[in-house]
Amino acid sequence: MKYLTTAEHREVVRRLVTLAKSFQGCERPHDAGLEYTSLMLCFMMHGVESAESLLTLHDRYQDEWFPATTGYVVARSLFEVDVNAHYISGDPRVRSRRYIDFEHVIQKNTFEAIERHRASASSSWREGLQLAYNLEYAPRKPQIDANYNRVRSQFENAKRKRATNWAGISIREMATQVDHLEAYDIFYADLSAFTHVNVMFANRFLRLNNGEAAWSMHANEFDVANVFRYTATFLSCFLELFGAQFKLWEKAKVMMCWDFPGSEEGGQTTSPP
Numbered sequence: 001m002k003y004l005t006t007a008e009h010r011e012v013v014r015r016l017v018t019l020a021k022s023f024q025g026c027e028r029p030h031d032a033g034l035e036y037t038s039l040m041l042c043f044m045m046h047g048v049e050s051a052e053s054l055l056t057l058h059d060r061y062q063d064e065w066f067p068a069t070t071g072y073v074v075a076r077s078l079f080e081v082d083v084n085a086h087y088i089s090g091d092p093r094v095r096s097r098r099y100i101d102f103e104h105v106i107q108k109n110t111f112e113a114i115e116r117h118r119a120s121a122s123s124s125w126r127e128g129l130q131l132a133y134n135l136e137y138a139p140r141k142p143q144i145d146a147n148y149n150r151v152r153s154q155f156e157n158a159k160r161k162r163a164t165n166w167a168g169i170s171i172r173e174m175a176t177q178v179d180h181l182e183a184y185d186i187f188y189a190d191l192s193a194f195t196h197v198n199v200m201f202a203n204r205f206l207r208l209n210n211g212e213a214a215w216s217m218h219a220n221e222f223d224v225a226n227v228f229r230y231t232a233t234f235l236s237c238f239l240e241l242f243g244a245q246f247k248l249w250e251k252a253k254v255m256m257c258w259d260f261p262g263s264e265e266g267g268q269t270t271s272p273p
Contacts, residue, residue: 006221008260009228010058013051015257016235020048023248030245032092039088039096043081044242047235050074054231063224069201071227072194078234079188083171085241086178095167098154102166104147105155109162111137111144180237187230232258 004012023044029037054074058066088095114137118129137144155163167174175184193200204223207216236254243249 004229004258004260006063006225006228009225009232010055011260012232012257013055013228013235016232016239016254017048017051017055019249019253019257020044020235020239020242023242023246026246030092032096035100036088036092036096039099040085040242040245043085043238046081047078047238050078051231051235054227058224058228063221064218066224066227068220068223068227069194069205072191072223072230075227075230075234076188076191076195078231078238079183079191080171082234082238082241083175083178083180083184084167085238086180087167087174089241089245090178099166101151101154102163104144104151105162105166107144108148111141183233187233190226191230 026037026041030040054071057071061067084099088099114129114133117125118133120126120129155168157163165171171188172181172184175181175188190200192198193204204220205216207214236257239249239254240251243251243254
């Protein structure tokens with residue numbers, strides 16, 4: 001367990017991005033196939049670009065005006081990428097194909113929703129959706145149906161109830177299976193407050209100004225620290241997996257990004273054990 005300052009957590013993120021960018025591409029696909037290779041590369045690019053965007057935002061706005069709400073949403077997506085990547089790696093050939101095939105379920109759901117709501121009681125919705133249906137979806141209906149019929153056996157149960165996500169289990173169940181339950185119950189729950197805009201979100205940014213409630217977008221140090229702590233934690237976990245899967249670097253190489261002289265002695269926030 002190490003105690004790092006906010007600035008040190010930002011530096012960890014910079015180091016992780018540098019490590020990730022040292023990857024210059026695969027000489028050949030992973031043994032699990034092209035689909036798995038492509039997915040892992042997409043996850044890698046998402047992680048790097050997300051982390052870099054947070055660093056750029058901080059470079060521009062510094063602590064006082066750093067958009068912590070945006071930062072929390074980005075960090076949350078990194079957790080989801082990490083959990084999905086670990087879960088897919090448990091059966092990479094089958095699960096990567098299933099992950100990709102779920103696109104056809106999404107398209108089928110969207111098409112059916114537009115079909116239903118183009119008869120909406122609201123004239124603006126009715127007109128807009130009818131236009132979308134005529135121009136975009138009606139011409140593609142045969143292909144959407146054919147694609148869905150090809151994959152439906154993967155995503156419907158015996159009662160023909162359609163799965164609501166690609167894995168057929170919740171993100172919490174995936175996190176449990178890949179030994180990320182603690183991170184889900186503690187970190188992900190905190191991050192979700194900013195995505196779902198629950199009372200935790202309101203409490204963090206409401207201020208009293210001369211006895212009146214006011215909304216402030218000033219980030220406090222706690223929020224800035226947490227954004228980079230979460231980002232560093234989730235990106236580290238993913239890079240450990242990515243390095244192992246493609247035989248690029250050992251776990252120790254990732255953990256070196258957390259090393260600072262005397263960092264065990266004190267500070268403001270903590271890295272993962």
